[in-house]
Amino acid sequence: MQERAREFDAADPLAAYRDRFVLPEGVVYLDGNSLGCLPKATPARLAEVVGREWGEDLIRSWNTADWISMPQRVGGKIAPLIGAQPHEVIACDSVSVNLFKLISAALAMRPERKVILSEPGNFPTDLYMIEGLEQQGLAERRLAPRERIAEALDDNVALLMLTHAHYKTGELFDIAALTRAAHEAGALVLWDLSHSGGALPLGLDACQADFAVGCGYKYFNGGPGAPAYAYVAERHLDATRQPLTGWFGHRAPFAFSDDYEPAPGIERLLCGTPPILGLAALEVGVDLIAEIGVERLYEKSKALSEFFRECLLERGIELDLVSPTDPAKRGSQLSFRHTEAYALSQAMIARGVIGDFRDPDILRFGFAPAYLRFADMAEAARHLAEVFATGEWQRPEFSQRAAVT
Structure with missing residues (x-):
């Protein structure tokens, strides 16, 4: 999937806009539907x-x-x-x-x-x-x-x-x-x-x-x-x-x-x-x-979310999708149900993949196409597969809920 991601990113007409935002090194940010990234022009x-x-x-x-x-x-x-x-x-x-x-x-x-x-x-x-x-x-x-x-x-x-x-x-x-x-x-x-x-x-x-x-x-x-x-x-x-x-x-x-x-x-x-x-x-x-244009953002959003689903399937990750399967019937996000959604989200955040959790059992990933790449989708799926494979989400520190999440 990494090779396909590189091809998609190379053909992406919005790719250059990523450089207009502050993005921490080593972070895949999938929570722009809670707080958007900082535009470089803002400071x-x-x-x-x-x-x-x-x-x-x-x-x-x-x-x-x-x-x-x-x-x-x-x-x-x-x-x-x-x-x-x-x-x-x-x-x-x-x-x-x-x-x-x-x-x-x-x-x-x-x-x-x-x-x-x-x-x-x-x-x-x-x-x-x-x-x-x-x-x-x-x-x-x-x-x-x-x-x-x-x-x-x-x-x-x-x-x-x-x-x-x-x-x-x-x-x-x-x-x-x-x-x-x-x-x-x-x-x-x-x-x-x-x-x-x-x-x-x-x-x-x-x-x-x-x-x-x-x-x-x-x-x-x-x-x-x-x-x-x-x-x-x-x-x-x-x-x-x-x-x-x-x-x-x-x-x-x-x-x-x-x-x-x-x-x-x-x-x-x-x-x-x-x-x-x-x-x-x-x-x-x-x-x-x-x-950038909302219409162009929406088209890329749908492409990103569908590619993310493909990456999950290729890695053998079968989560209960609670968002509509048709991208035209959902917003710029994908949400999955899992009994340990909180622990999974915390384990992913510890790896630098920042999505979020919604009580009681929703693991939510937001797609802000102004600054996300297809490579980020492949990377996030890889990390989630490793979290499941290693069982690291079961570590005690990931199951203790903070006051604010």
Whole structure:
């Protein structure tokens, strides 16, 4: 497989982009779906923001360096990568905070309804945000298995909220079909794009989506805790009322009025002062992904994951694949079930092959094609075969779970 990997890498039109990232020597990084790698241009950009814009221009940089419009500018750059218009997307806050804003906005737009429909096993913060509103008597949570989502839609559902690519399995929902079903039931739809934005082609406007959120630190390579982004369809901008009425979401924040008046358009989703350092780092990552092109990244992602499966089979590794076998039906990852998935993941990490574990028994490998090679797939499969052959995953230190994994 190593020879085939070399041939694939030699023919890869994206191969040169690997050199645009910081990659530790001897590491095969298969966790870009949790935290993307550092673009080489990011440290210089942050040094410029800190040293010149903050250090020399001080508060003047809100104007001279245009800090004031960074949420709109970065959001506008993300927009075409998720199939939206620039004025429909803004970069701000975290996924959790943006979920709260948009769930609340949707409930206000459907005042006669209280049910938020999702699926069991959705990413926890999505479900927790519903519970928080439920505790205040503002919402009612309803969960239905993914194969029964459409039939669970009725005239009590205000909002359908789902994650496009499941964080454990990578299985994709059909955005267009479920958005259409929700609209036919009179409900709005909120899509969490955290595991697909920047990795898969998305057509939010084409699918008539209502709302969406996504994170900046996975496939957009914005760094740990990078600002998230939020999308509101143009047709809903005037009607959207979010509950976190901070001063940056005001129509005239520097008028310092005692009374809140929402800003026009997507700016009303802002709340507090924008995190300039985080936005500056995120912008570098977004620019790089835009330069490469999401469509090209997705094609390589599918090729990488299929080649990885071939490498596993050639090495005689038979794991229980929980991701869809069809690469068109999964995100940029492969997940396998094993009773000792945690120990296996730790043994692989000790060898420099960094994937991750999801409780209780999921071994997950992410494929960030901007910087991964086909040779990395062959190398990862080799290490996994050796871990099984030597039994090293059974060492006591690999079975003791850390507080954070």
